[in-house]
Amino acid sequence: MDTLSQLPATTVATNGAVPQPQKGKALIKTQGLTRTFKSRKGTVEAVRGVDLEVRQGEIFGFLGPNGAGKTTTMRILTTLMPASGGTATVCGFDLRRDLGKVRRQIGYVSQSGGAEPAETGRENLLLQGRIYGMNSKEARQRAAELIARLDMDAFADRLVKTYSGGQKRRLDVALGIMHRPELLFLDEPTTGLDPQSRARIWDEVRALHAQGMTIFLTTHYMDEADGLCNRLAIIDHGQIVSQGSPETLKQEIAGDIISLGLDTQSDAVARVTGQLRDRPFVREIQPTAEGLQLYVSQGETVLPEVLRTLDADHIAIRTVTLARPTLDDVFLRRTGRSLRESNGNA
Amino acid sequence: MKVLRDSWLMFKSQFNVSRRNPVWLFIGMFQPICYLLLFAPLLKNLVGMPGFPRGGAYNIFTPGLMVMMAIFGVGFAGFGIIGRLRSGFIERMRVTPVSRLAMILGTLGVDICLFLVQLVLLVGVGLLLGFRPDPGGLALLALLLILSGMAMACFSYALALLFKDESGLAASINLVVLPLLLLSGTMLPLSFAPETLRNIAKANPFAYAVDASRALVAGNPGDSSVVKAFVILGVLAIITTFWATRSMRQAAM
CATH class of the missing domain: 3.30.70.920 (Lrp/AsnC effector binding domain/regulation of amino acid metabolism (RAM) domain)
Incomplete structure (x- = not known):
C-alpha cells in the first residue's frame, strides 16, 4: 500500500499493467471542499473543508442532522452548485472543468424528486431517457422495464399529481436510474415515507447495489445509515467528524x-x-x-x-x-449532542 | 443538433402540461376581449377628431390589443417556471446534460403557441365587429408579435428564476407591465398625449410595436415605424432569451 501510494498518480491511472486495487476506483474524491453563502447577516459557512472518498461498488451514507451541510455537499457533487473552495472529482472528472461529462455519468434523486406533476409517470420517464440521448424506442423499452421492475404498472399512466408518497418515490428512483448511471445520488430517500415504503426503497437500493451501481445517499436516520450503507461519513457543522464502515465507527465507542x-x-x-x-x-x-x-x-x-x-x-x-453502541452514540461522542436532539431542534 | 432536439423534447413536455390546464388560454383571452367589446365602442366617437390616427376605431384599437396581449398575457408566462421550480423539475433537469437554452426555448415555444391561438381568437372577434386588416400586413404583424411575445416571456422567465415565488413575480411583473401598457398607445393613441409623456414613451419598446402594428394593419409595411419595431423587438427578444438562459443555468431553489 505504501509503495503504491508513492507512485506518481499518472502511472497508476494510465499504465494498464498496474493491477487495480480490489476496493475499486474512487468515484467521488473531494479535498478541502468548502461552500459559503452570503446573506444579509454576513457569510455562512455551510461546508467547511470536506474530504471524502467514495469507491466504486459502495453504498456510501452521509449522516448528519438537518443543516449540517449534507445537502449542500450533495448539490456541489451533483453539479447544481459550484464549490467556494477545494477540489472534487466525480466519476473521474473534475467538477470545475468537466460538468457535462460528470452529468452524463451520474443520476440524482432530490428530496422533492422533480417529476412533472401534470404528466404521467411514463411520460416523465420517456423525457428523462430521451434527454440522455436514447431514441424513442430505447426510451420506451427502458421505461417499460423500470415500470415492471418497480411495480408501477398500476399507476404509470396516471398523472403524477395523483400519486401517493410511496408511489412518487418509486417513480423518482426510476427517473434517477433511467439512463443506468454509474453513480446514483439519493438525497434523504426515505424521509417522510411510511415504514412499508421505506423498506421498499431500501430493497431497491440494495438491488441496484447488487447490480454494481455505486450509491451515495444522505440521511438523518441512524438505522438507515447502519442497515443500508457499507461506509459512511458523519457530518456536523459543515465538517466530517468521522468516516468509516458502520462497524468501525461503532468500535470507536x-x-x-x-x-x-x-x-x-x-x-x-x-x-x-x-x-x-x-x-x-x-x-x-x-x-x-x-x-x-x-x-x-x-x-x-x-x-x-x-x-x-x-x-x-x-x-x-x-x-x-x-x-x-449505536451510531447515535458515535454521533454523541463526536459532537457532544445526540443526533435525535439535533434533528428535533432543527 | 442537440439544442433543437432538446428544445423539441422540452416543448413536448411543457405542451402536455399546458394542454392539461387550458384554463390559462382563456384567462389570457378574457381581458383583450373585454376591451374589444366594452371599450372599443367608446373610441368610435373619437374617430375624426384632430390627433386621432386615420382608419376605423377597430383598425386602430385591435392591433393595440394584440400588443397588449403580448405584454399582459405572455408577461405572466413565468408562473409556469415557478411551478416547475416548486416541483423540483428544473433542478432535476439541471443535473442532466440537457441544454439550458433548450429548457427556455421549449417552454417559450409552448407559450408562443398559446399566444398565437389567443391572437387568432381575438382577430376573429375583431373581424365580426368591423376590424378590416390588410392581409399581408397582418401576417407581418404576427411575426412582430411573436418577437414581442418572446421578449416579454423571457423577461418573465428570468424574473421567475430570480424571485422563485409567485408573489415576487406577480409584484415585479405588475410593476413593469402597467406603465409599459399605458405608455404604449394601446388604449388611446399617443398622439393625444402631452409632449413629456410622448418623450417617455420613446423608451418603451412596445410603443414602437403599437405604432408598427397600426401601420401594418393599414397596409403600409414600408412605414419607418415597422423597420424600427422589428429591429428593437428583435434585439430585445435575443437579449431576454440569453438573460433567461443564464438565469436557468444558475437557478437554485
Whole structure:
C-alpha cells in the first residue's frame, strides 16, 4: 500500500499493467471542499473543508442532522452548485472543468424528486431517457422495464399529481436510474415515507447495489445509515467528524455500554465512579440523568464483575442494561449532542 | 443538433402540461376581449377628431390589443417556471446534460403557441365587429408579435428564476407591465398625449410595436415605424432569451 501510494498518480491511472486495487476506483474524491453563502447577516459557512472518498461498488451514507451541510455537499457533487473552495472529482472528472461529462455519468434523486406533476409517470420517464440521448424506442423499452421492475404498472399512466408518497418515490428512483448511471445520488430517500415504503426503497437500493451501481445517499436516520450503507461519513457543522464502515465507527465507542440506574440523590454515583474508575476494562464513565454509563470492552464478560464489586460495597442498583453502541452514540461522542436532539431542534 | 432536439423534447413536455390546464388560454383571452367589446365602442366617437390616427376605431384599437396581449398575457408566462421550480423539475433537469437554452426555448415555444391561438381568437372577434386588416400586413404583424411575445416571456422567465415565488413575480411583473401598457398607445393613441409623456414613451419598446402594428394593419409595411419595431423587438427578444438562459443555468431553489 505504501509503495503504491508513492507512485506518481499518472502511472497508476494510465499504465494498464498496474493491477487495480480490489476496493475499486474512487468515484467521488473531494479535498478541502468548502461552500459559503452570503446573506444579509454576513457569510455562512455551510461546508467547511470536506474530504471524502467514495469507491466504486459502495453504498456510501452521509449522516448528519438537518443543516449540517449534507445537502449542500450533495448539490456541489451533483453539479447544481459550484464549490467556494477545494477540489472534487466525480466519476473521474473534475467538477470545475468537466460538468457535462460528470452529468452524463451520474443520476440524482432530490428530496422533492422533480417529476412533472401534470404528466404521467411514463411520460416523465420517456423525457428523462430521451434527454440522455436514447431514441424513442430505447426510451420506451427502458421505461417499460423500470415500470415492471418497480411495480408501477398500476399507476404509470396516471398523472403524477395523483400519486401517493410511496408511489412518487418509486417513480423518482426510476427517473434517477433511467439512463443506468454509474453513480446514483439519493438525497434523504426515505424521509417522510411510511415504514412499508421505506423498506421498499431500501430493497431497491440494495438491488441496484447488487447490480454494481455505486450509491451515495444522505440521511438523518441512524438505522438507515447502519442497515443500508457499507461506509459512511458523519457530518456536523459543515465538517466530517468521522468516516468509516458502520462497524468501525461503532468500535470507536470502546466496546459496549453498561447503563446503571442509581439513586442519584445519594452518593451512589460518586462511589461507583470511585470503585470502577481505575479498572482496566472501563474506558470511560459518563453520568446520565438516571445514573451512569460505563463504556467498557466486552460487556458480557465484565458485567458480572461490575455487579459483584458494587454489591460488595452495598451500592443499590435499580436497573442495569447492556447495549451495543449505536451510531447515535458515535454521533454523541463526536459532537457532544445526540443526533435525535439535533434533528428535533432543527 | 442537440439544442433543437432538446428544445423539441422540452416543448413536448411543457405542451402536455399546458394542454392539461387550458384554463390559462382563456384567462389570457378574457381581458383583450373585454376591451374589444366594452371599450372599443367608446373610441368610435373619437374617430375624426384632430390627433386621432386615420382608419376605423377597430383598425386602430385591435392591433393595440394584440400588443397588449403580448405584454399582459405572455408577461405572466413565468408562473409556469415557478411551478416547475416548486416541483423540483428544473433542478432535476439541471443535473442532466440537457441544454439550458433548450429548457427556455421549449417552454417559450409552448407559450408562443398559446399566444398565437389567443391572437387568432381575438382577430376573429375583431373581424365580426368591423376590424378590416390588410392581409399581408397582418401576417407581418404576427411575426412582430411573436418577437414581442418572446421578449416579454423571457423577461418573465428570468424574473421567475430570480424571485422563485409567485408573489415576487406577480409584484415585479405588475410593476413593469402597467406603465409599459399605458405608455404604449394601446388604449388611446399617443398622439393625444402631452409632449413629456410622448418623450417617455420613446423608451418603451412596445410603443414602437403599437405604432408598427397600426401601420401594418393599414397596409403600409414600408412605414419607418415597422423597420424600427422589428429591429428593437428583435434585439430585445435575443437579449431576454440569453438573460433567461443564464438565469436557468444558475437557478437554485
